[in-house]
Amino acid sequence: MDRLGRRFVHELLPPQCLLLSDSTVTLYQREGRGYRRRDLFRDLNLSTLDSPGGRKLFSRLDEKGLGIVLGPGHFIFNILDFQRLPRRRSKCEEMVDWRLGKVFPDNLEQYIHQYYTFGRKRVFSLLVKGKVHRILQSTLGGRASYIGCSTLLSMNYLYHRPWPFSLLTPDLMIQLSEGLVVVSAHHRSVPYYIRKFKSREIRRLQEEIAQVVDFLQKQYDRTVTTYALVNSHPEIRDADLPDLTQLGIRGRRVDFQECLGKIR
Amino acid sequence: MKYLRYNISDHPRFNRRKFYFRVAVILAASLAFIFLGVNRWSRTRQLLVGNLNRLEEIQNRIRQLDQSAARYREEIDEKKRQWQREVDFVNHLIRGTTRPLVEKMTLLEKILPDQGVVKELKYTQEEKGLGLTLKVSAPELTQLLDFYRELKSLPGITYFIRDEEILERENTATVILRFIDE
Numbered sequence: 001m002d003r004l005g006r007r008f009v010h011e012l013l014p015p016q017c018l019l020l021s022d023s024t025v026t027l028y029q030r031e032g033r034g035y036r037r038r039d040l041f042r043d044l045n046l047s048t049l050d051s052p053g054g055r056k057l058f059s060r061l062d063e064k065g066l067g068i069v070l071g072p073g074h075f076i077f078n079i080l081d082f083q084r085l086p087r088r089r090s091k092c093e094e095m096v097d098w099r100l101g102k103v104f105p106d107n108l109e110q111y112i113h114q115y116y117t118f119g120r121k122r123v124f125s126l127l128v129k130g131k132v133h134r135i136l137q138s139t140l141g142g143r144a145s146y147i148g149c150s151t152l153l154s155m156n157y158l159y160h161r162p163w164p165f166s167l168l169t170p171d172l173m174i175q176l177s178e179g180l181v182v183v184s185a186h187h188r189s190v191p192y193y194i195r196k197f198k199s200r201e202i203r204r205l206q207e208e209i210a211q212v213v214d215f216l217q218k219q220y221d222r223t224v225t226t227y228a229l230v231n232s233h234p235e236i237r238d239a240d241l242p243d244l245t246q247l248g249i250r251g252r253r254v255d256f257q258e259c260l261g262k263i264r
Numbered sequence: 265m266k267y268l269r270y271n272i273s274d275h276p277r278f279n280r281r282k283f284y285f286r287v288a289v290i291l292a293a294s295l296a297f298i299f300l301g302v303n304r305w306s307r308t309r310q311l312l313v314g315n316l317n318r319l320e321e322i323q324n325r326i327r328q329l330d331q332s333a334a335r336y337r338e339e340i341d342e343k344k345r346q347w348q349r350e351v352d353f354v355n356h357l358i359r360g361t362t363r364p365l366v367e368k369m370t371l372l373e374k375i376l377p378d379q380g381v382v383k384e385l386k387y388t389q390e391e392k393g394l395g396l397t398l399k400v401s402a403p404e405l406t407q408l409l410d411f412y413r414e415l416k417s418l419p420g421i422t423y424f425i426r427d428e429e430i431l432e433r434e435n436t437a438t439v440i441l442r443f444i445d446e
Contacts, residue, residue, distance in 0.1 A: 008286055008403035012277040065277055105374040133272055145277040152270045166265060188295050192426065 001063075011123060013263055014067030014146050016055075019232065019256070020046050021071040021178035026234045028260055035260040039108035042232050046074070047130060067146035067263060068136060071232065072175060072182045075149055077194045078103065078129040085120045096123050118190045126152070141247060146263060150256065151175055151182050154230040157259035158214045159189040170251060172227040174209065176236065181205060183212050187222060206242045230259060265387055293360065364390050365394070368421070375414035378405035383436065394443040397426075401436040408435050 019033060025044045028035040044053045080099050092112050096115050103106060104127070112133055115125040126149065129131040132160050134149055159169050166189040179200060185193040190212060204217060212253040213224045222223050227249050229241060245251075376382070377400070384399035402408050408428075415423050422442045429436040 009282055010279045010282050011271060012279040014277075058320055068273075112272055114270060114272075116266070118265070124268070128272065142275040144273050145275055146271050147273040148270050152268045155265070160267045161265070167435075169265075186265070251346055 001105045003115045008065075011146060011263065012065065014065040014144075016062060016064070017067035017069055017146070017260055017263075019069045019071065019076075019150060019234075021232075021234065022073050022180070024178055024234050027057070027060065028257055034263060035257050037234075037257050046135055048254040049135070054139075065145045066140065066143050067148070068140070068144045068152050069146075069148050069153065069260070070128070071177045071180065072149070072151045072196055073177065073180050074128055074132050075151065076104070077151070077153075077182070077195050077196060078125040078127070079191055080125060081192075082121055082123065085117060085123070087120075092117065094124065099123075099253065100125055100127075110195070121193065124189065124191055124194075125180075125203075146262065148260070150177065150232050151184075151263050153185065154189070154232070154256065158228050158253070158260040159228070160193075160262070161184060162187065170226040170228040171222070171224045172209075172213070172249070173230065174205075174227060175230045176205075176241070177237075178233055181208065183209065185212075185216050185220070185222065185224065192220060192222075202236065202240060202242060206244065206247070209244055210247050213249065224249050228254055230254045230256055232256035232259075268421050311431070341350075372398070372417060372441075375418070376409060377402040377411045379403050380407065383439070390442065396441040396443070397438065398441060399436065399438045403433060403435070405430060405435045408437050412439075415439070415441070421435075 010028065013030060015029040019028065023045055025041040026037060027039040027041070029038045030036075030152075041053060041057050045049070049052060049057075071185060078100060080103075080212065082095070082099070085095060095117075097108065097113070100113070108127075110130055111127040112113050113125065117123050117124050121263055128149075133141045133147070136144060154173060154175050158173055159166070161169060169186060169189045171186060173184045173186065175181075175184075179198055180196060181199045182194065182196045184191050184195075195212060197208060199208060216222050216224055225248075226250055227244060229244070231238060231241060231253060238255070241253060266436070310413065360399055380400055380402040382398065386397040390396035400408070400411065402411070412423075412425070415421065420443060422444065423439050426438045426440055428438075
């Protein structure tokens with residue numbers, strides 16, 4: 001039923017989306033088939049949505065549906081490799097939870113856990129605190145018809161491609177968010193490594209990426225040749241982004257608003 | 265990579281239009297398949313019914329042929345019954361003339377002396393049966409005597425020796441045989 005549902009039931013694109021980062025909220029509104037950035041609200045985040053600033057933000061919104069996109073700071077990403085996952089969903093879930101419990105110190109019950117399997121061997125797990133969900137529900141009520149993750153939207157935008165185009169996707173996805181950088185490495189579109197780190201200075205990003213590229217070469221024996229830099233930082237313009245061609249990898253830059261069109 | 269669907273909202277809004285469109289496409293495809301299937305089934309059925317009718321016709325024809333064959337057989341049997349007595353009588357006549365003669369000649373052949381030569385053989389129809397004049401020659405006289413002895417032991421035959429010619433290397437005897445009818 002789950003698979004059938006995924007194939008047949010699609011979500012309605014919300015006409016407006018809010019990207020919640022650590023200290024800013026960006027408003028995107030639908031324009032044609034995609035979204036365009038309309039406004040930026042500084043000193044506002046999930047916990048201060050009830051403040052006057054938040055109320056000002058909500059006054060700007062249309063009465064129509066609303067989508068909330070959470071920045072990578074709210075999530076914990078994990079990639080787990082298995083010898084072979086069971087076919088039954090319940091067994092598979094049990095195994096993933098057991099494995100995650102071994103690497104994750106907190107109580108899993110406080111989190112909303114969702115995972116995606118790739119070829120019955122690899123699992124991409126996503127944890128978000130239940131508190132985040134509760135705050136959003138209490139602040140927005142039934143208004144938010146979509147609460148998603150910016151990293152997943154970026155991944156879908158870059159890697160959800162039919163074969164053989166899936167072979168031509170970038171080896172590295174770098175998502176630049178407010179104060180945070182998410183780097184995920186993919187082989188034939190399937191993620192095999194993900195890392196999230198804080199990077200207050202844009203200059204240091206190049207060094208960090210160089211370290212990741214080196215690590216991937218040593219640990220996974222994979223050479224990174226292409227990358228895609230997704231800019232979901234509200235205040236960094238594309239011109240300010242570092243040039244990674246010096247590392248011997250070529251790539252392209254993607255504005256996050258392009259990725260929003262991938263909401264399904 | 266497959267699409268990673270993620271929405272933790274408690275009030276997701278579904279795209280009903282897209283859903284109904286897909287359902288309509290699937291329904292239309294299903295109906296088309298059902299229509300094609302029914303169409304094909306009815307054509308096959310018509311073909312089958314036609315074949316069954318033809319089969320029934322052929323079976324009827326076979327039945328008619330069987331009936332006429334039985335009728336002809338009955339007619340033949342009737343004719344047989346009518347003519348059997350005559351046929352039996354004629355067969356009896358044929359058996360009465362030819363077979364005994366052949367049998368008797370076979371007997372004579374068996375008892376002829378070794379290296380003996382039949383020099384003359386003549387039939388004569390007599391009052392009580394057949395008469396046969398047989399002129400036989402044998403290299404030894406004893407052979408001729410054995411032949412007479414054998415003749416004597418044969419049932420339904422009487423004989424007498426008309427003449428004998430005894431030479432050094434050839435002994436010839438002319439014997440008259442009478443076959444008495446059974």
